[in-house]
Amino acid sequence: MDEEARERLRLGLENLMDDRDYLYRLISNIDWDAQLDAVRSVLRQHRQAADRVSANIKDLEEAAQTYDGPYHYHVVDEHVDAMWQSSYSDAAISLSAIGMVVPMIETIFAQAFQALGEKYVAKGMSPPQHKRWTRAEQHPERWNVQRYFATAGVKTDIISGLRQLCEASGVSPFLGPDYMDWMAALFHYRNQMFHGGFEWSIAQRQSFVKLIAERGWERYFFWSTTNGDPWICYLRDDIIDALPERVFAVLGSLGRFTKALPYELMTDSGDEGPTTSEV
Template sequence: MAGKRFGLTDRDYAVLLLGDADLEAQLRAIRGQLHRQAQADATLQDDIADIAKRASTASGEYGMHLENSWVDEMHASVFQDAAHSTAAIGMLAPLLESLFVGIFAGIRDIAPPAQPVTPTGPRAAHAADPDFWDPHVVFSAAGRKRTQVPHGICELVETTGLTAHMPADYAQMLGAVFAYRNKMLHHGFEWPPAERAKFEARIAREGWPAEWFDRSLTNGETWIITISDALIRHVLAQIDAMLEGIGAFIQSRYP
């Protein structure tokens, strides 16, 4: 962490770029909701284990009833996992999107830096375009624009020279988060089989860590895909690391 000015840390400088948005309160709310979801999961797993224990010693019709209850609860747990996965991605993806929208708008609006930012990369040719600072937008070499959030973020990170201050796998993380968000947004819990296969292929193609996603199977085939606790923890840790890096970048360039 760079030296403090006026008692402000690198993270503070990054958060100040967001203006009135209270990022810290948002993160506390998200972590609180994720904690409550984890408690609900633990409660359900305890209930399932209790039914299984009782079924192992019961017999007759009551034993059959307990076995059927166990199957029902196991089935319900898959959909609870999917609901919690959708809630998690529904909080994390918009947070990341709004974070970068605010950060780049903040950089755009502050005074010229002591060390001027010289735009680089394919986006640099469009610095005069009113959408230049919008991370939703990706520019082609011919100047055509399309909406593609993670790529727009990465273009602006490269263009502004922020790359060295970002976690090494931030682009990979953003790609996984927004790709999964789009699948859940458009297909719900149970994606069409072709969409499941395409996403599995993309995980391999992009080199996303296997532990970032969990799967429930039916007949040996992928049925429901959820984000894992490992990915959720990684996203939250990356947000912290990105804020530190952005703040260090700001402190190094802006008096």
């Protein structure tokens, strides 16, 4: 197959592919679409349940305001109890959402980078110049997203490691302008919720309040309060609802990155077909 025929074949196949399809050149054993469909289904059920809770609270509020019979205080107590319980059910929805999506994001990048690193090694090629590679040299975990390579050595820090590896590999320009910030916010929140539960320690709450203010993350999170102080931290509804589509966009970004990788890096032996002299 000559170069012109190979190019025609490549262009013909690419016209049939979505951006995320190119990611299968790195990861071919995971059904991302099925996973996202499952996440959408669960989030939809949770949203419906939350809407029912909100409607019940509204009905109880109206009853507490309009009912003037002998059981008035009982109705008021029911309204207060319903609001109290919703504080925890809403937290459960946030935890469920973050618990499904953040591990998915983590494994997308982890497996893609691991596969990419193996290709560089197999082809005897080097990734683009970056301080990560200079610091890591031939460290066996140089492609591990959980490792951040600082001047003082390697640290386990997936938030910093992911950002550094995206920059070092050349992925960053393919991501949306706010995606690293969005992922950092989700990873920080995941860590807090997984280790602190719904009701974090006072110190953890104060620390996260400070982090939200420093990073401008008010668009992602809001708090319920007790006696005017932060109590339970939640993901905003619009952030939860958008999670599947944002993950879908990440897949597309990584697909475009994969498509742009050097041909000689991504071509396996035998992919090119016979040469003209062999036909």
